[in-house]
Structures are given as structure tokens and as C-alpha cells.
Amino acid sequence: MQYWLMKSEPDEFSIDDLVRAKNQSTPWVGVRNYQARNYMRDVMQVGDRALFYHSSCPEPGVAGVVEISREAYPDATQFDPKSPYYDAKSTRAAPRWLHVDVQLVKKTRLVPLAELRATRGLEDMVTLRRGNRLSITPVTPAEWKIVEKLAARA
């Protein structure tokens, strides 16, 4: 059992989109970074929990909690020439890109990035480290507790 942080651009897919989604669940398509893929493929397990993070938007921050609901399987968008995630070098025999499914646990208040940065105990959070751009990063149990407490505040 592991904790994670997963970034999504709310213009693309927001926490509210997840609230409205069928079964409040979604395939995490579009990851095109090997390290993030490897986390999904090799480390993530059904039942792991993740912070749903809004990035590249007016108010970046944690917007909710999700649970990994299906283990990694091939990302169909890599085979679709019309998709922005199309990868001409990937084949069905050896798909390059995989993804998990995630299911909503809860939408929380938006915990802004600035607040995360200002919180004691989160100094070493991977996603907050200088220059980090990875869309999927591990979160320690201690960090998880702190962020959950922040998110539960009114």
C-alpha cells in the first residue's frame, strides 16, 4: 500500500469531471513519461491512494483524493492517430504506454500549492522539489497524513 500524487490539468480533466464520471472513475490516459509510467506499471497497486492535483491552472493545488481501482493496462490513445497522445512508434504487440484507473474517494477543498509549500513536514515532498515536473510522484505516509488534515480543514 502506497501513497501518490497525480497531476491533472483541470482544463483537461478536473476533480469535478471525476465527480460526474460514470462510477466516479476514469482511466488515467495520456501519461507519456517513462518514470511516471513505470510507477503505474511496476509499483502501483489496486487500493493505493493518491492526491488528485490540479496543475497548469489559475489555482494549482490538491483538489481531492482518489484510489487506484485497476492495475496498469495499455493506453488506447497511443494507437489513435487522431489523439494528441498518439505515438507512432508504439505497437499493439508491445505497447509503450500504460495507465491505471482511478476512482474518486472524495473531493476536498482546494489546498493551494502555496499552502503546501508553507506547511511544516512537507518540505521534502517530491512534487514540491525544485524543478520537479513529474506528473506522478510518491507521497510518504507522514506527508499523506499532513495533507489529509489540511484538506479536511474548513
Added chain:
DNA sequence: GCCAACGTTGGC
């Protein structure tokens, strides 16, 4: 729109 930081590509 800017820019720092990082990942990927491709020539050698």
C-alpha cells in the same frame, strides 16, 4: 508570455 528545469532526440 516568460523562463527555469528537466526529458528526449539524434548526430557523431
Added chain:
DNA sequence: GCCAACGTTGGC
């Protein structure tokens, strides 16, 4: 295998 050039991310 090196590394420069390029593209992308993501906060501001």
C-alpha cells in the same frame, strides 16, 4: 556513450 539542441512542464 556523449552531449547539444530542442520540446515540454508548470508556476508565476
